[in-house]
Amino acid sequence: MPDPILRATGLSKSYHHRWASALDRLRGAREVPPRVRPALHDVSFDLGSGEVLGVVGESGSGKSTLARCTTLLERPDAGRVLFDGRDLTAMRSAELRHQRRHIQIVFQDPYSSLNPRYTVQSQLAEVLTVHRLVARSEVDARVSTLLDQVGLASTARHRYPADFSGGQRQRICIARALAAAPAVLVADETVSALDVSIQAQIINLLLDLQERLSLAMIFISHNLHVVRYVAPRVAVMFGGRIVEVIPAGVALEDARHPYTRALIAALPRLEAGGLDALEGPPAELAGTLPVTGCPFRERCPLRHEPCETVDPALVPVHGDHLVACHAATAGGAPPLPPVGGGGFPAGPAAGHTRRGA
Amino acid sequence: MRASEPLLVEHLDVAFAHGTRRVVRDVTFEVPPGEAFGLVGESGSGKSLTLRAILGLLPQGARASGSIRYGDRSLLDLSGAEFQRLRGSTIAMVFQDPMTALNPVLRVRDSIAQVIQAHDRVDRGSARTRAVELMERVGISDAARRSLAYPHQFSGGMRQRVVIAMALAAHPSLLLADEPTTALDVVVQGEILRVLHRLRREDGMSLLLVSHDFGVVAGLCRRAGVMYAGELVELGPTSEVLFRPRHPYTVGLIDSLPETGQRRRLRPIPGSQPEAGQPIVGCSFAPRCPLATGACRVGPIPLETAGAGHLSRCIHVDRIPELRGRGSPPTGEHEGAGVVHA
Amino acid sequence: MTASVSAPALPARMLRSAWRFAAAPGWTRRIGLIGLAVIVLAAVCAPFLTPYDPTALSTGTGLRGPSAAHLFGTDQLGRDVFARVLYGARIDLQIGFIGVAIPLVAGVVIGLIAGYYGGVLDAVIGRVIDVVVAFPFLVLVIAIVAMLGPGLVNFYIAVSIVSWVAYARIVRGETLLAKNREYVLSARALGYRDARIMFRHILPNVVAPAFVFGMSDFILDILAGASLGFFGLGVPQPTPEWGVMIAEGRNFILTAPWVVVFPGFAIIVVGFFASLLGDALADQVRHIDAR
Numbered sequence: 001m002p003d004p005i006l007r008a009t010g011l012s013k014s015y016h017h018r019w020a021s022a023l024d025r026l027r028g029a030r031e032v033p034p035r036v037r038p039a040l041h042d043v044s045f046d047l048g049s050g051e052v053l054g055v056v057g058e059s060g061s062g063k064s065t066l067a068r069c070t071t072l073l074e075r076p077d078a079g080r081v082l083f084d085g086r087d088l089t090a091m092r093s094a095e096l097r098h099q100r101r102h103i104q105i106v107f108q109d110p111y112s113s114l115n116p117r118y119t120v121q122s123q124l125a126e127v128l129t130v131h132r133l134v135a136r137s138e139v140d141a142r143v144s145t146l147l148d149q150v151g152l153a154s155t156a157r158h159r160y161p162a163d164f165s166g167g168q169r170q171r172i173c174i175a176r177a178l179a180a181a182p183a184v185l186v187a188d189e190t191v192s193a194l195d196v197s198i199q200a201q202i203i204n205l206l207l208d209l210q211e212r213l214s215l216a217m218i219f220i221s222h223n224l225h226v227v228r229y230v231a232p233r234v235a236v237m238f239g240g241r242i243v244e245v246i247p248a249g250v251a252l253e254d255a256r257h258p259y260t261r262a263l264i265a266a267l268p269r270l271e272a273g274g275l276d277a278l279e280g281p282p283a284e285l286a287g288t289l290p291v292t293g294c295p296f297r298e299r300c301p302l303r304h305e306p307c308e309t310v311d312p313a314l315v316p317v318h319g320d321h322l323v324a325c326h327a328a329t330a331g332g333a334p335p336l337p338p339v340g341g342g343g344f345p346a347g348p349a350a351g352h353t354r355r356g357a
Numbered sequence: 358m359r360a361s362e363p364l365l366v367e368h369l370d371v372a373f374a375h376g377t378r379r380v381v382r383d384v385t386f387e388v389p390p391g392e393a394f395g396l397v398g399e400s401g402s403g404k405s406l407t408l409r410a411i412l413g414l415l416p417q418g419a420r421a422s423g424s425i426r427y428g429d430r431s432l433l434d435l436s437g438a439e440f441q442r443l444r445g446s447t448i449a450m451v452f453q454d455p456m457t458a459l460n461p462v463l464r465v466r467d468s469i470a471q472v473i474q475a476h477d478r479v480d481r482g483s484a485r486t487r488a489v490e491l492m493e494r495v496g497i498s499d500a501a502r503r504s505l506a507y508p509h510q511f512s513g514g515m516r517q518r519v520v521i522a523m524a525l526a527a528h529p530s531l532l533l534a535d536e537p538t539t540a541l542d543v544v545v546q547g548e549i550l551r552v553l554h555r556l557r558r559e560d561g562m563s564l565l566l567v568s569h570d571f572g573v574v575a576g577l578c579r580r581a582g583v584m585y586a587g588e589l590v591e592l593g594p595t596s597e598v599l600f601r602p603r604h605p606y607t608v609g610l611i612d613s614l615p616e617t618g619q620r621r622r623l624r625p626i627p628g629s630q631p632e633a634g635q636p637i638v639g640c641s642f643a644p645r646c647p648l649a650t651g652a653c654r655v656g657p658i659p660l661e662t663a664g665a666g667h668l669s670r671c672i673h674v675d676r677i678p679e680l681r682g683r684g685s686p687p688t689g690e691h692e693g694a695g696v697v698h699a
Numbered sequence: 700m701t702a703s704v705s706a707p708a709l710p711a712r713m714l715r716s717a718w719r720f721a722a723a724p725g726w727t728r729r730i731g732l733i734g735l736a737v738i739v740l741a742a743v744c745a746p747f748l749t750p751y752d753p754t755a756l757s758t759g760t761g762l763r764g765p766s767a768a769h770l771f772g773t774d775q776l777g778r779d780v781f782a783r784v785l786y787g788a789r790i791d792l793q794i795g796f797i798g799v800a801i802p803l804v805a806g807v808v809i810g811l812i813a814g815y816y817g818g819v820l821d822a823v824i825g826r827v828i829d830v831v832v833a834f835p836f837l838v839l840v841i842a843i844v845a846m847l848g849p850g851l852v853n854f855y856i857a858v859s860i861v862s863w864v865a866y867a868r869i870v871r872g873e874t875l876l877a878k879n880r881e882y883v884l885s886a887r888a889l890g891y892r893d894a895r896i897m898f899r900h901i902l903p904n905v906v907a908p909a910f911v912f913g914m915s916d917f918i919l920d921i922l923a924g925a926s927l928g929f930f931g932l933g934v935p936q937p938t939p940e941w942g943v944m945i946a947e948g949r950n951f952i953l954t955a956p957w958v959v960v961f962p963g964f965a966i967i968v969v970g971f972f973a974s975l976l977g978d979a980l981a982d983q984v985r986h987i988d989a990r
Contacts, residue, residue, distance in 0.1 A: 071888055073884055073888060096890075097891075097892065100887075100890035101890050105884075105885070105888050107884070112882060115886075115900055116882075116904070117904060130890070177885075180889055180890075195400055196399060196613050196614065197609060197626045198399075198625070199625075200612075200614075200623045200624070200625030200626075201625040203615070203625075204622075204625060222542065223543075225615040225616045226615045228615070265547075266544040266546070266548075267543060267547075268547065268550070268570065268575065268576055
């Protein structure tokens with residue numbers, strides 16, 4: 001990719017008890033074995049200027065950790081994040097603070113994303129004045145523009161967050177993020193907590209803004225339908241790793257990783273009586289994921305010998321289509337469980353058209 | 358298990374503050390014995406309260422009126438004691454959040470056994486055995502060993518299975534499910550739905566499912582109703598409601614789904630649902646409806662037949678096909694008919 | 700109105716919050732506020748409410764019961780009890796307010812910093828808090844005053860050293876919670892400096908429980924002052940202070956109970972109104988959190 005606006009390489013993060021591993025070291029263990037699977041392990045991706053990248057995964061897949069590490073809200077244990085060529089992970093805090101405005105994030109919960117004590121005007125203006133983005137006299141005008149951009153009436157400015165609904169609050173959060181004039185916007189489950197019809201409004205809003213302002217966007221969600229709708233390129237996460245990257249132009253049905261295929265097969269379909277399909281083995285694990293080897297192997301129908309010990313690497317299987325699976329990369333089309341017609345009334349055609357009628 | 362009987366809800370109203378805030382208005386539908394019926398709607402549409410009214414679990418200050426009949430019993434007329442006997446044994450309910458539904462200090466098997474013992478006179482040993490059987494029925498493998506676990510040791514999907522097992526423990530003939538899979542991951546969701554589907558078929562149990570997710574209802578229920586602002590605006594066979602919707606709100610809802618929007622732009626409905634309990638004259642959806650005319654705002658709109666077994670609360674049903682060919686979709690919430698007051 | 704919140708605006712915001720609290724409906728808060736206001740007013744207007752000098756000795760008129768001339772009677776040295784209660788209010792109210800203000804400000808700031816930064820700083824502060832909290836409040840205050848000597852200033856020093864920990868603990872806990880809420884994360888993502896995040900964003904959302912505690916601390920401080928006075932470590936003679944009055948009058952509790960009853964009653968009344976106010980504040984905080 002020519003000069004990505006954002007590049008993450010080898011991001012890893014694990015939440016472990018420092019005391020526990022310190023105790024291990026005290027007891028003389030030289031190499032401290034990891035007790036649980038890290039939240040994020042060796043994740044890398046590129047984001048082009050103005051590009052939308054989708055990230056889909058269930059809870060525990062590491063997608064939120066990815067969002068936090070990418071925006072440096074948490075420091076990754078390993079790996080680097082480069083914005084426009086500049087290494088954010090190596091920066092000192094003062095410099096990092098200045099760079100932060102270029103990558104903004106909008107969270108899932110509209111009710112705790114806004115400070116309840118300050119008015120909309122106050123919170124939006126603060127961004128502008130702290131970063132000295134506009135002259136003092138222009139602040140009010142810019143706030144008006146921002147509110148208009150996100151589809152809120154100008155009368156909203158003097159109200160407190162408590163006066164707004166969930167969808168409206170998300171709009172305010174988006175306005176606040178835009179106030180910093182970022183180059184990258186991370187939407188971390190931004191629409192997941194909203195009602196369906198409001199969700200659609202906000203999705204459209206994000207897409208419009210992305211197009212108009214040439215924003216690069218990382219759209220994270222557990223809802224594969226929404227992610228695919230929004231983003232041409234989709235990264236699938238499981239167990240703290242990216243297990244597949246489906247590029248633009250490749251249909252979901254052509255996913256190669258067994259987890260992705262299971263995910264697609266499990267999507268509730270808008271067809272009557274879709275549940276008479278076979279009941280497979282339970283996908284549930286009462287325990288945690290295995291620490292070594294492929295994280296998906298316990299549930300995988302293609303499990304074989306290398307899966308136990310070697311964590312598969314994310315490699316291309318066809319052009320930009322990347323998969324992390326021993327079986328998928330071993331060559332040949334593996335016997336995968338069939339994926340039903342994923343859509344309604346007909347499945348999405350190979351190729352991703354979003355705006356065509 | 359006693360054979361399931363028809364559930365008939367007629368002109369159900371639920372109101373707060375002495376009837377001034379009506380949050381469920383004139384809801385009428387039926388669930389024939391052994392069938393599955395789904396109520397779809399967004400938050401604030403009144404669907405959960407409708408479900409709770411059936412079991413007498415309304416919050417403080419809420420009053421239900423109208424008629425709810427299960428077989429020949431009138432549920433709204435039951436006393437507290439009679440309801441206690443009914444709950445669990447005849448009509449059981451599954452809630453959304455499995456974590457708060459389970460007692461964290463009880464082993465899973467004991468939570469289930471408690472329900473069994475509350476309704477049948479059996480000793481603890483038999484109850485526990487039966488609990489393990491129920492766990493197997495809901496698809497928990499290695500049930501005997503797993504039954505000794507505490508809720509926090511289970512994942513969300515497992516807990517929900519346990520909750521379903523508890524609901525089934527006293528052999529209900531009608532199961533009410535309020536967003537049973539919303540808190541769960543997609544893959545797990547599919548499995549839970551399959552469990553419900555299987556149980557319904559095997560036991561002949563009736564199922565009333567409430568969800569904001571059309572997909573969930575589509576897979577499980579033969580008939581579905583769409584709720585908006587406390588009213589049932591459309592009712593019919595699920596496939597008809599989905600593929601040939603007869604109410605502008607349903608059309609808008611389906612057009613908002615990325616599943617369906619894959620081939621074209623999402624068309625969200627501008628504005629938002631009126632706050633629960635607001636007095637409304639005429640059609641509750643009129644402020645946001647592209648087909649609305651003066652006639653829509655005059656008086657209450659009745660539910661009328663719009664097809665075989667298909668009802669709609671819209672006087673412009675014949676103009677619905679126009680909606681499918683609309684122009685540029687709105688993004689601002691104040692675009693389109695109806696301004697949302699901040 | 701400027702778009703951003705500048706320094707002088709902060710007290711203005713606090714005043715506005717205080718006004719909103721005071722003006723809201725609810726008899727608990729009204730009775731508490733009015734009661735305290737009346738007492739403060741009485742203390743301030745003491746010279747107008749009584750012709751007597753609270754320190755004026757008058758032999759021969761000692762231990763007279765309440766009468767038209769002496770509303771609360773006279774004490775063993777002939778001083779008018781009513782006047783001493785009124786002037787004593789000045790001291791005791793001052794003890795309550797200043798005894799809360801200094802630890803509150805210090806404790807809130809320390810708690811904020813400890814909670815926000817975490818790590819070693821938090822660990823150290825946390826241990827200091829644990830040590831101080833292990834001692835009973837009164838014992839520690841008495842010990843410090845005993846070392847420094849009696850007097851109002853030393854009393855304030857002692858109370859400050861001991862009391863700040865409670866506020867720090869409360870605020871630290873709340874800050875730890877607030878730190879992970881999305882509005883704080885957003886502030887960090889927007890590149891705001893730590894000081895701005897702590898004081899402008901987190902502080903208004905965590906400080907309310909500290910004020911609630913402050914109300915009960917207010918009563919505790921007055922009682923501490925009174926207790927010290929009782930032990931002879933309080934304000935020096937002949938300044939009237941309720942605790943000292945009780946201490947000096949305890950020999951006459953059976954013969955001239957008014958010498959002890961009225962100052963005692965004053966403490967109870969102030970405590971009562973302060974606790975009503977504290978209840979109202981606690982309710983308000985609860986409702987805000989429930990939102």
